[in-house]
Amino acid sequence: MFSRSDAASVAAADSVAVIGLGRFGRALALELMANGTEVLGIDADESIVQELNGHLTHVVCADSTREEVLKQLAVPEFDRVVVSIGSDIQASILTTSLLLRSDVEHLWAKAVNDAHGTILEQLGVRHVVYPEKEMGRRVAHLVRGSMQDYLEIGDGFSLVKMAPPLGIVGKSLGESRVRSTAGVTITAVRPKGGTWTHTSETTVIAASDTILVSGPTAKAEAFSLRR
Template sequence: MAEADSVAVIGLGRFGRAVALELMASGTEVLGIDGREDVVQDLNGQLTQVVRADATKEESLKQLAVHEFDRVVIAVTGDIKVSILCASLVLQLGNPVIWAKATDEQHGRILEQLGVHHVVYPESDMGRRVAHLVRGAAKDYLEIDAGYALVKAAVPAELHGVTLGESEVRRRHGVTVAAWKGGNGSWHYAERETVLRTGDTVLVVGPTKRVEAFAQLR
């Protein structure tokens, strides 16, 4: 899938606003749509274009040429019916790839049944991420897929001063060290010849239980 040059974000609450501003920071053209005048005014000048409009009206979406955007993010919160109606209308326009925020599994299933291309669950995803961080010693945690994760962790003592090839991390712990960072330095790809030291940080990928166990090592 090609990188998106233009994105329409419908619903500019905390989630939609964060998505829109991050897209702008990455150089993407962003149209923001919300029904609240105060929200629109607050973001005026921060997005390529931000308008007050009713996204449950087909005519409004057509006038704003939403169908001409590469992607549409439906970030409507608080009213599932509005989210579903908005998704249905954007799908009827035919062109954009749609990302939609779901508040729960039932909402997500309906969006998927409509044909929404990507459904995200920011609250539950963040909840699971925080749970793993609270539970373990990982500095950060990212679930890549069910049962598979990427963890940022301190380098355990058993890896200090030896090459990754000699340490046999994959055989002994069932994980792969993908990258490392020394002290306050920058990130580097991990190679067989990489030697890790006290104070270094690593990115480790593998089955969730195994990467969490690795993060617990001292």
């Protein structure tokens, strides 16, 4: 079992506890590990825990709906806690409630639908995520336009990776006046085979470049459809 002294040493660094190691939780935990974060993974399924043994800093088979288990694993002491339980909404809500009662400040929780998310928000979770819903919206924008990648920042504002419209090829950004005519900003450019660099008024866009565009979602999408 993961001792309190072990947990304290992990929490002194950048540490995250991920509760629920299904597809979302597993991907999250492994990505955190890949970026140097120490991760405690918790799941009620022994087979999942065995699969991830050696891939996370610590991985434990435990029932997160029991307050004494969360305290024994020192979960409230971690820098961040993510409740990514999706298959059992009752377990998600109870686990989240126990963590909030333990004054976990930086808590994220996965919601599988709007009703689940509403309950989490009413409990007091400030960071509720909807992985399936958000991915569906993202893919919809990619399918509609000619974007290579898309990230909605919030409040209708997005970052879009795309090939440059023909109308701006061979021109400097100052000359093409993208911001005033399209309502978006080309913030970075990557030549074919090159690396990303910030743009300026004198940056000239080539047909083979990839550009990063920021702006209101509707305008960024419209810009990606220009020919």
